[in-house]
Amino acid sequence: xxxxxxxxxxxxxxxxxxxxxxxxxxxxxxxxxxxxxxxxxxxxxxxxxxxxxxxxxxxxxxxxxxxxxxxxxxxxxxxxxxxxxxxxxxxxxxxxxxxxxxxxxxxxxxxxxxxxxxxxxxxxxxxxxxxxxxxxxxxxxxxxxxxxxxxxxxxxxxxxxxxxxxxxxxxxxxxxxxxxxxxxx
Numbered sequence: 001x002x003x004x005x006x007x008x009x010x011x012x013x014x015x016x017x018x019x020x021x022x023x024x025x026x027x028x029x030x031x032x033x034x035x036x037x038x039x040x041x042x043x044x045x046x047x048x049x050x051x052x053x054x055x056x057x058x059x060x061x062x063x064x065x066x067x068x069x070x071x072x073x074x075x076x077x078x079x080x081x082x083x084x085x086x087x088x089x090x091x092x093x094x095x096x097x098x099x100x101x102x103x104x105x106x107x108x109x110x111x112x113x114x115x116x117x118x119x120x121x122x123x124x125x126x127x128x129x130x131x132x133x134x135x136x137x138x139x140x141x142x143x144x145x146x147x148x149x150x151x152x153x154x155x156x157x158x159x160x161x162x163x164x165x166x167x168x169x170x171x172x173x174x175x176x177x178x179x180x181x182x183x184x185x
Contacts, residue, residue: 005140006157008150008173012183017119017160017170021048024172024183025084025115028156031056033082036073036112038098040064041088045117049086064091065098067106074110083110089118089142089159090125097121100146104153114155118142123164139164150174 002011014020025048029035035049039061053059062069070085077083085107090097100116107114118141126136127144136145143150143157150157150173160170174183 122159
């Protein structure tokens with residue numbers, strides 16, 4: 001049902017967002033990847049990035065929602081190196097959110113993945129926002145809010161059910177079959 005709501009072929013379910021992040025981010029980066037983290041990202045993302053760093057990845061923070069600062073940092077790394085841009089969908093303390101289409105363009109330019117924690121947007125924001133319904137419909141999250149595509153736009157989407165559905169579970173989408181197999185293993 002989660003996959004159907006999001007419009008993706010499959011999701012992987014975990015007990016919580018925190019457990020998901022600490023398991024997935026170190027796996028994504030391996031021992032020589034680079035994580036670029038928004039300085040205002042949720043604390044559980046920060047902890048997962050530190051764990052990945054402890055296992056050999058680099059962890060570099062950039063100014064909140066500052067695409068120029070991020071681009072200055074991305075340009076220093078080769079295109080073939082694993083690069084992950086870590087952002088929140090909706091930032092919990094300010095309720096602001098990133099210009100996701102601009103992040104997608106930047107990620108494609110530098111061959112990076114976007115890893116979005118949308119725990120505070122999922123269930124609230126959704127597809128087809130309008131003046132009558134500024135948050136959109138269905139609560140299917142930020143990717144659908146901006147009419148982007150998970151796999152085609154290199155977005156690994158993470159969210160949980162605790163905020164909007166008052167239920168203990170989290171999930172992620174992944175368009176790359178090899179990464180999905182690694183997560184399951």
